Amino acid sequence: MYVNTKEILEKASKNFYAIPAFNINNLEFLIAIIEGAIEKNAPVIIETSEGAIKYAGNGDIYRGANLFVKMVREYADSVKIPIALHLDHGKHLEYIAAAVKAGYSSVMIDASHEEFEKNLTITKEVVKWAHASGVSVEAELGQLSGIEDNVYAAENVLVDPEQAKIFVEETGVDFLAPAIGTSHGAFKFKGEAKLDFDRLKKVKELTNIPLVLHGASSVLKQFVDIAEEFGADFGGAKGVPAEEIKKCVELGINKVNTDTDLRIAFVAGVRKYLKENPKEFDPRKYFKEGMNYVKEVVMDRLEFLGASGKA
Ligand SMILES: O=C(COP(=O)(O)O)N(O)CCCCO
Numbered sequence: 001m002y003v004n005t006k007e008i009l010e011k012a013s014k015n016f017y018a019i020p021a022f023n024i025n026n027l028e029f030l031i032a033i034i035e036g037a038i039e040k041n042a043p044v045i046i047e048t049s050e051g052a053i054k055y056a057g058n059g060d061i062y063r064g065a066n067l068f069v070k071m072v073r074e075y076a077d078s079v080k081i082p083i084a085l086h087l088d089h090g091k092h093l094e095y096i097a098a099a100v101k102a103g104y105s106s107v108m109i110d111a112s113h114e115e116f117e118k119n120l121t122i123t124k125e126v127v128k129w130a131h132a133s134g135v136s137v138e139a140e141l142g143q144l145s146g147i148e149d150n151v152y153a154a155e156n157v158l159v160d161p162e163q164a165k166i167f168v169e170e171t172g173v174d175f176l177a178p179a180i181g182t183s184h185g186a187f188k189f190k191g192e193a194k195l196d197f198d199r200l201k202k203v204k205e206l207t208n209i210p211l212v213l214h215g216a217s218s219v220l221k222q223f224v225d226i227a228e229e230f231g232a233d234f235g236g237a238k239g240v241p242a243e244e245i246k247k248c249v250e251l252g253i254n255k256v257n258t259d260t261d262l263r264i265a266f267v268a269g270v271r272k273y274l275k276e277n278p279k280e281f282d283p284r285k286y287f288k289e290g291m292n293y294v295k296e297v298v299m300d301r302l303e304f305l306g307a308s309g310k311a
């Protein structure tokens with residue numbers, strides 16, 4: 001069933017569990033994610049970045065947004081579990097407009113690289129406009145270091161909990177991504193993972209809305225090892241341990257963005273299958289191995305986030 005993101009996140013917030021938001025760029029990841037969520041009888045959020053929309057539409061962003069809505073709705077309307085479709089890291093109003101027009105459940109306006117006041121003004125505009133179409137809105141405060149859809153942030157800029165309170169009151173945003181020390185991609189920390197749990201606790205107390213953890217992939221060793229056994233080179237890859245993410249959920253995180261873990265699992269399965277089946281050239285065969293690994297990651301994450309059985 002196709003649902004509004006706010007609805008399922010409010011329920012998660014009241015009951016202190018989290019729903020994973022998995023990124024897709026194609027049909028194979030969608031199928032694997034939905035299979036995993038059905039098996040765990042769990043709600044799930046499908047999300048696409050601006051790059052995914054451009055990729056699926058082969059350069060035409062309206063075609064890409066419409067294609068994802070049609071694909072996801074077709075699957076959502078044919079299964080019982082709640083499924084929402086979210087625009088991840090909307091930075092350009094053109095993509096946000098395309099997603100709202102196409103019928104996305106929710107959109108992120110990511111203006112976190114702007115000054116606070118500017119981020120607030122832009123977000124307020126997008127909220128007013130998206131709400132008029134029944135679409136819920138995510139925004140971000142603070143910055144994740146590293147590359148974020150080709151916007152480079154050198155350092156982590158951690159969220160200011162007092163600013164978060166003002167931001168949520170002034171903008172009416174439905175859920176908020178506070179930067180607390182994570183970053184995107186497979187190389188998250190130079191040393192050990194260090195998340196600012198106290199800061200997160202304060203943001204929850206002061207805003208009392210569903211919160212989002214970005215950069216939440218664990219970079220699972222079992223799949224890094226398989227990928228490297230069959231030719232990948234992910235030296236130095238490091239993610240957020242599941243235990244740390246569980247702690248974030250206890251402190252009020254309700255949406256957990258996960259992209260890198262699915263990418264590593266998929267490429268591990270495809271590499272393995274191709275190496276072990278040199279005569280095979282049917283994509284339904286070699287993609288399937290990757291999809292099986294993606295499904296495993298999906299089910300594991302639904303379990304430890306407490307989303308299993310919450311459909
Ligand atoms: O926060 C996340 C997930 O981050 P990751 O899966 O890399 O930890 N996302 O917003 C997914 C897209 C990030 C750019 O690749």
Ligand code: NA
Nearest residue numbers: 110112113140
């Ligand atoms: Na950002």
Ligand SMILES: [Zn+2]
Nearest residue numbers: 184214215257
């Ligand atoms: Zn993110």
